[in-house]
Amino acid sequence: MELIIKNLSKTYGNGVHALKGIDLNIGTGMFGLLGPNGAGKSSLMRTIATLQEPDTGSITFGDIDVLTQKDDVRRLLGYLPQEFGVYPKVPADVLLDHLAVLKGISNRKERKALVEALLHKTNLWEARKKNLGGYSGGMKQRFGIAQALLSAPQLIIVDEPTAGLDPAERNRFLNLLSELGENTVVILSTHIVEDVKELCTDMAIINKGEVVLKGNPLETIDSIQGKVWTKTIDKAELESYKQEYVVISERLIAGKPEIHVYAESRPDDSFSDVQADLEDVYFSKIFGVQEIAALA
């Protein structure tokens, strides 16, 4: 099954142009959707999850027209929204069972087994009888993951799933995702580059409602390999470097800014070369894109 998104555009009532002609083909396996806050990731994901209407464009999943055959999509869908709440006075197992019924899992035994397995899987078994109102942020997030995995979905959309998880939990979750069958389309939106690098066979970076890059993470890294240079500078110099070079990222190392610069060749000797990684790709696409375009 393949998810095909064509020319998807959306403008909100307040004038925000959230999606601008998105085209994406997403096959089975893990697909990473990278982008900064406000890039349109969540809008895109909600649209795929049948919860929002685009102004133009189409989405198909296999033979299914996502925009009109909503119920057919929902039967195959596992969705974890970026932000969600729970009924505070309901215990986790009860709510999960409740949601399982809504998923159409009618057999009581099967449902029980499934709910128990998912609670174990998400490490909520011990706390299953607790009211969800008493859950910590991480526990709640794990509950969200559990509900998204009900009913062996063929299309999984997880919006910022690792937010709020501690590193161990994050690993466990990513492992869980990677275990999912080969035949599943998994769309993972995140602004954490590592997540994508570790898991995804395919990815896209979107910014300001547009797809700025599509491809295999490793291949995209290759594409900028040898074009990223680094230098540690003084704070006072930062502005002038930004004027002069395509600075794609900066971070403080021991109080001094270390900048990454994109250039076809080494700008000067004070720059040293650096092993480019996905983060550089990301930042180059997000911050450096105009300059790169100008250079090209």
Added chain:
Amino acid sequence: MWYEILKFELQYRKKRPATYLYFLILFMISFLAISTDTVRIGGGAGLVKENAPTTIAFMMVIISAFFMMITSAIMGVGVLRDFEFKTESMMFVNPISKKDYLLGRFLGSLIILIFAFSGSLFGFIMGEFMPWRDADKLLPFNLWNYLQPFLTLVIPNLIFSGIIFFILGALSRKMVVVYSSWIFLFVFYQVGVNMTSELEDQTIAAIIDPFALNTVQITTQYWTVAEQNSQVIPLSGNMLLNRIVWLAIGLVVAIIGYFSFSFNVVRNTWFKKKASKTKEVADTQITIPKAAMSFGLSTYLRQTRMLTLFYFRQVFKGVPFQAMVLCGIALMVVNSMYVGEVFGTYTYPTTYRMLELIGGFNLFFMIILVSYTGELIWKEREANINLIFDAMPMPDTISLVSKFFGLVLVYLVLLAVLIITGVAIQASNGYFNFEFGVYFSNLYTDTLFFLILYTLLALFVQVMVNNKFLGYALMVVFFVAMAALRSWGVEHTMFSFAAADLGTYSDMNGFGHYVPGFSWFNLYWFGLAILMFAISVVFAVRGSEAVMKVRWSVGKLRLTRPMITFAIASFMIFSLSGCYIFYNTNVLNAYQNSDESNADQARYEKTLKKYEYLAQPKIKDINMRVDLMPKQRDYLAEGVYLMRNEQDEPIKDIHIQLNPQPNFSYEYVRFDRESILKEEFEDFGYMIYELKEPLKPGDSINFEFKTMFETKGFEESGGSTNVVYNGTFFNNFDFPGIGYNSSVELGSDDDRDDNGLEPKDRQLPQDDPRGLAMNILGDDAIGGVGFEIVMSTDEDQIAIAPGYLQREWVEDGRKYFHYKMDVPMEPFFNIVSARYEVIRDKVTVEMDSSSQEIDLEIYYHAGHEYNLESMMTSMKKSFNYFGNAFSPYQYRQMRILEFPRYSSFAQSFANTVPFSEGIGFMLKIDDEDDVDVAFYVTAHELAHQWWAHQIIGANVQGSTMLIESLAQYSALMVMKAEYPQEHMQRFLKQELDRYLSGRSTEQKKELPLQYVENQAYIHYGKGAVNMFAFQDYIGEDSVNIALSRFIADWRDYDNNGRYPTSTDLLGYFRVVTPDSMQYLVSDLFEKIVLFENKTDLATYQEVGDQYVVSIDVSAKKFEADSIGNEIEVDLVDWVDIGIYTESSEGEDSLIYLQKHQIVESKTSIEVKVNALPSKAGVDPINKLIDRNPDDNVKSVSLAEELSS
């Protein structure tokens, strides 16, 4: 510092739209209430001006009490805002003290609160200046009349309730607690009103009301029209005490609240303990098992069932919900103590009474309905789980359907709880005839359907406006709009959402004929409601977008074939049943709104009034044949009236008034001699026949008619209750009459003015010969008629009319009765038919020189045996008393006939008294304490056999004194022989109250008893009190002698050639009254006289084995004019002085009661008694009209040995 916080609060609120919204709401409500009829709150009646100070005070205090939601919102938000926005941490870390924080916030909110409620002040003031106000109904503008109640009533109410809400908010930190606490306050108020309404001393009632609503009511209950128009409610006495008490309670609450409030962010009680860390590591080896997904009807049903139960539990488990239900039930239990009260006596807690009680829960149902529809519609979105929920693969309908079913389940359970409460109340009163059928068939149809329809409406509103609070507001607007629509003349039930009338339940007639109309109206509204539901499903928000355009584009996808079919089907149900209803109510039957029917009445008067006093022949003999078809609710009536020309001139034209209602058709209307129909006013059923040969003086003519009354389909109003399945009762006003019928005329001056008619005098003056020549039953006959009737009815029913049974037989499965009266009677007869049980008895009345045997019968509904004995006893005692005191009974039989409780009265016809099942039959009389109302009403109605059927007054002012006041007197005398004086006092006080409250709402003018114009508070209330006083002063025997002479002289019309008036009666009274008491005849009957008698001090000293009681009395006497302006007059009156002693059981009984002449406004009286006095005072039995009857008697204290 607190000042800074206050300033911040004001700054913040200044920018909030809510502040202005509240102001605007209160402004509009007050403006509309005072200046239009659209909103009605309290308000004066009749002569009380629309801007009278008491009217304004009443409206203001009602608004301040009933808009507590606004108080709770403003005060609650003031203290809870930090918790709601989770800014409390930021707030509390600042270096402010608890005192500054609370004081600043409280005062700031209070100022905003007072600002919001000043909307009401300005609304009232603005309303006064609107050009459409009728200057005749307004006093000149006086700002103080508005400011005074605002300062003394509204602001203290706001301070008190504001403190309560603020402190509750501070302590609970939950908005729902604040919101629901106003319901508690309301219930507390209601319970207080109910519990204290029975108390003799209304001081407690006046103080216990936190809103002073009841206090205003009690303070002004006996204020005359003049006082209401001129005086503001003084801040003194009970009113001052009430204000001080509640402000003090507020202060105490504030202090307690202050010390309980914790300034910490985290409080153990409000936050769950940290979860203990579980160290378990996820079992990653577990594989997720496969679970089959199925989609189809059975899955959808399972999902619906699960969600329904889930929503049901969400509602039912909620604390505010439970609190509301408990309050409603508590109110019901308290109210159950006052069910069906008549003169301080209560009825048995029959199931229909319990249903009335449960009706009191409707307000709570409406609150639950409106708020929880909103809650459930927003359930997922408020929990923020909506995106997960909306992405679930279930059909779009399931969510809304389940929410709807969840609410219906709530109602089903609540109704069951209410039934259990009702049954428990019945059982605790020792009444075990639980009619579950009646409970269920009423609550699970009428109430449940109403709730379902409004729930569907509320769901529709919530979905369409997609804003919870706007949805709530729109529902309130909807209720107001419904009421407004009615006041603009759109009164048809087809325009009144969810209106369907199941009618009054009667033990005799069950739900009777109401069921078909009820069912059709419900079908009609369900058609509409389900259509709205379908639209709601289409437009329901699913997903993250709520813009109408998007909802429509998504909604189009939901317009599946079944959905469209469903919507079309419900629309068809709505429109087709609407057509059928219209056919029934407006085609088969006639429908008019009140304006149209008023206009018709006015047209009748304008067109035909000229014929009012036209000379017509008088009926001498009535011969009727009536065939009742109770199952069809039809009847066929044939009649022959023998009429004679009693004038000196020949009569050429005869005017016949037929019943103009469309249910009546006439096979023939004719005379036994040649005539032509000269003129016909078809709309009014008014026909003028011209006789070929004029009717010469003394000649007779037969008038004959045959009419068919047919019940066709169902009517808008539920239909006539004249002919019903079991319990038919109607009178001869259904049949043709002679000439113009003035009772059709519009009575209220407002309605007359609207229709271009001059105000109308209620009755003719006593010297008008036209009035003297007719009695108050009309001018169709003079001096009585002969009467004979043959009736048939269903075989299992008994049909009864005046007269003696000549024969009864069965023919063709129908039962026939032939009645004939052997002496002339008034042309006023009833037709009654029902499945009756009968008890029979006899009484032999021994008079001076003769004796008379009277057959007594009571026709009653099986199961209503409770008070038959009491009624029977009353009949025996009454006939004995009246026969001896007044004159022999003109008939030889009396029958009491029970009829369904569609009306609550008893009425006296010749040898027949129809008596409603709603009064008397089901009263629960506790032998000792209660006034036996069944006994009293029976005696009163029997007295009418004399005072209406032996003596009937001329149709002029004072006529009802001759009928009702004398019947009251007669019944009182029968009771007096049965009950001790202390019991009589309780009864008289009720009548005194009826008079005093009646005169404060007089529509035109108060008149002395002598000139009473059919004013119930005068002829019943004052009539009873003054007639009792009169016999007390001049002696029962003397009064009875006067009455028997009056009957002897005036019973025969021809003796005097006219009917008697009250002035004639007073002549007889004066003859038997000693000279020293002549003033009393004037005071009691010819003037409006009131006293202010009071005991200032009562002490006693022991002298030997006797006690000398010294009583300081102040007394004043006033004469009032027709609107209550009083002038003090000289006092030379004989007044009772009474002394009580306390028996060993703690009951007070009179040991001394003597009249003393009082001539000074302050008098000291000394009396020697033989027993230890407990209480003493002036006029202790309330024989005189006294506006403060409670201060007449005081406890007696031991006098100080040495007084300086």
